[in-house]
Amino acid sequence: MRDLGRTGVESGAAGAILYFAVNAAVEGVNLSAMGVVLMVVGAIAILASLVNGGFRSFGRRTTERETFVVDERPRYQRQPRRP
Numbered sequence: 001m002r003d004l005g006r007t008g009v010e011s012g013a014a015g016a017i018l019y020f021a022v023n024a025a026v027e028g029v030n031l032s033a034m035g036v037v038l039m040v041v042g043a044i045a046i047l048a049s050l051v052n053g054g055f056r057s058f059g060r061r062t063t064e065r066e067t068f069v070v071d072e073r074p075r076y077q078r079q080p081r082r083p
Contacts (some may be wrong), residue, residue, distance in 0.1 A: 011041050018031050
């Protein structure tokens with residue numbers, strides 16, 4: 001679902017560019033209307049991503065556990081030197 005949020009941001013940005021920055025006229029296509037549609041779709045995708053991610057976080061709990069490892073192997077002891 002994280003990709004849905006990214007896709008929403010990208011489509012919203014593309015829609016804003018079409019609506020606010022493009023002044024070209026294409027026969028049979030209203031670029032301003034396409035920009036508004038893309039911005040609305042992007043907003044819906046972002047909201048869906050936030051809602052889905054928000055509901056998932058309620059069931060998750062993080063715990064911290066401390067683990068101690070005790071090494072009980074016999075240690076190497078040096079033999080005393082003989083004179």
